[in-house]
Amino acid sequence: MLKIENLRKNYEDFSLDCSLEIRKGCVTGLIGQNGAGKSTTFKAILGLIATDGGTISIFGKDIRKFTARDKQDLGVVLSDSGFSGYLTVNDVIPVLDNLYESFDKSFFVEQVQKFQLPRSKKIKEFSTGMKAKLKVLVAISHNAKLLLLDEPTAGLDVIARDELLEMLREFMEKDEERSILISSHISSDLETMCDDIYMIHEGKIILHEDTDVLLSDYALLKVDAEQYEGLDRQYILRSKKENYGYSCLTDQKQYYMDNYPKIAIEKGNLDEVITMMIRGGRL
Template identity: 70%
Template sequence: MLKVKHLKKNYASFSLDCSLEVKPGYVTGLIGQNGAGKSTTFKAILGLIQCDGGSIEIFGQSALNEEDKQLLGVVLSDSGFSGYLTISDIIPILENLYKRFDKSFFLRMVNQFELPKNKKIKEFSTGMKAKLKIIVAMSHQAQLLILDEPTAGLDVIARDELLDMMRDYMAKDDQRAILISSHISSDLETLCDDVYMIHNGQVIMHEDTDVLLSEYALLKVDDQQFEQLDKAYILKYKKESYGYSCLTHQKQYYRENYPNIVLENSHIDDVMTMMIRGEKS
């Protein structure tokens, strides 16, 4: 569906070198801190900025024709319709932009999420604007959604509603796919099939979400336990007041061989913090 190999973009104070793949039927997450390179990657994929190297394939092609572009649904964090338009105003725009625009689906979703059709978009709340962006991206039967920080700035309820929209979108066609970025990594635990972690323009981890949540763990050990610990399966460690916290991707090994140490199941936030702030063993 989408293959990115060593995508490079150089700025004065930042360099991107990113590789990732999005498979049909997959929701793939790109997580990282603000400024890690998520938006730069998305803009390069979409051809909005010129790349300095690497390759991008979408639907098996390096250059998209107009017909293939119709199969993309895009939400960018810094783009949207003019605030002076209403939903009623943008319907004819969408009908002209997309050959497969589904007006009945669009209006059904607008009604479901109680978005006012004749109110100017600039008067919408942050959550209403975010919902409208997602509805537009889904309204023309796109095969691949590219969503850059679609839940940023939203409260918990609004974020949950948007995630449900994405699940419904994927459930209707097993050949669809989503690439979604977020710095709120906990949002992606129940949505994504796999996750790429990016830091300072580099992908530092790629893992299936199920594996990350079931096999990764944090070990909490004192200084003596740390010295005696087999570090063969320790990815990163960090000094703490009680001793050390250690990130492992082989939870069962330490559970069986070190029954007296504290072992906690990790979440994506824990893994990201350790991978970025921890030291390599």
């Protein structure tokens, strides 16, 4: 669906260099801290910024050759941008109806009612949650094949986040060919949604793993100095000094459970994996 190879973009104080791929029918997560390069990646995919190297292709087509017609199949949410705040939901409906060939007006109106979005109030007067829901609604209302969602849940409370993720799940259920690239700095969103996850840090992809594998095979070993010395470190990805000794990140939990029954092994969750990948030292 989407393939990025060695994409490069240099700014004065930041440079992006990443490769990633989104397969048909999959939800792929992109996780990283603020300023890690998530939004830059999205803008490059959408051709909003010029790049300094690498290739991006969507549906097998180089984005430099992407036409207005090709963009019909994309649904987009950007974290810091949306429809003009001076417009209302009622204003947006005919605009979308005329821009998208397969805009599903009745679905859109139905969802607007379901989420109780005011139809004749200016968007700039909407709450953060309302704005976020409208953005996602716009993205999923025209039968897109690929959704590109940059921080769609940023700033939302738990309930609004849940509703939003539910909208995305329903979108995926309707057609098995659909795919989503979703970024977030909130790991629990991605843990429940994504088939695979890319972790980005300082403009580089530092980890790519299937979510299942991440949750089942990754673990934190908590060892004291003595245990650490005797530890087989071939499956240790990162380690970090703690006051009790060391905590070590592994992607082979079972190996250490079998061979070191005495050490404390904590099941990995995304937050811990991220923290260790970023803060921990390589061996």
